[in-house]
Amino acid sequence: MPSPEGLPEPKLLMLFDVLYSTGSVTRAAEQLGQSQPTISLWLGKLRQQLRDPLFVRTPGGMAPTPQAEALITPCREVLESLRRLVAWEIAFEPATAQRHFRLCVSDASHITLLPRILEYLRVQAPGVRLDVARIDGNTERALEIGEADLAIGFVPWLGGGIYQQVLFPQDWVCLASPRHPRIKRSLSARAYASEGHVLVSAGTGQKLLEAGLARAQLKRRVVLELPGFLGVGAIVQGTDLVVTLPRHIGQTLADTHGLKVFDCPVLIDGFTVKQHWHARYHQDAGNRWLRGVLLELFGARR
Known part of the structure; x- marks a missing residue:
């Protein structure tokens, strides 16, 4: 030889x-x-x-x-x-895996995405543990070094080396109590301007909302500002206040609290919720599996 x-x-x-x-x-x-x-x-x-x-x-x-x-x-x-x-690949068997995943998500995702993700994992991958972190200025670095597996949301500032996949589009809706004394079947721009509002400062899409209101030269009369979505549904249900939110979190809160949903009467730019991961982990079997789960659960959902 x-x-x-x-x-x-x-x-x-x-x-x-x-x-x-x-x-x-x-x-x-x-x-x-x-x-x-x-x-x-x-x-x-x-x-x-x-x-x-x-x-x-x-x-x-x-x-x-x-x-x-x-x-x-x-x-x-x-x-x-x-x-x-x-053909080599480290096998990932969800039914027996003891894997620890970390997700960077928006505050709204705690209400809209995490319950469904956990429901799926408890059945299909009971040994998998999830840690959740906020999307912030450290997210890109966390994905690069493997400190986080995926970032899910509207994260337009992520740079090179980051893969992305569309999950679902978002537009804007307004929520009001079914007992609201003035808003019954529709919500006009005039009525929108005259009502009291809840402002939720959390969420990467808030800049789009503020920009749309500025273009329309409309200033909301903010009665309550909240740092997150906790309590929003109950507050709107029990008052005559209106809140403007991305459709996914808006519809979820409406279903939970029996609220009325109206298309936002002001033209606000929509955005797309995506999942993001670093190129270093593109072929990682566990990462690929988790991305497939999220696409199955939320892909093309409005």
């Missing part, structure tokens, strides 16, 4: 295997998708490297030499190792 530095190329080992099996240069050329002159050239290189004729012509076809007989088993072992290397 030649030294490791002189090992035949994989294509020559494939020729050796096919020619041994078929005993025919013509059939070897067909199986490998090459011309007969190319196969003859490869065979010449293989003979030179292995220092043996390897195959000789007989009435029954190309017969292997004793050296070829001795080498066919190690040749096939090398080819099988190469096939395994190409």
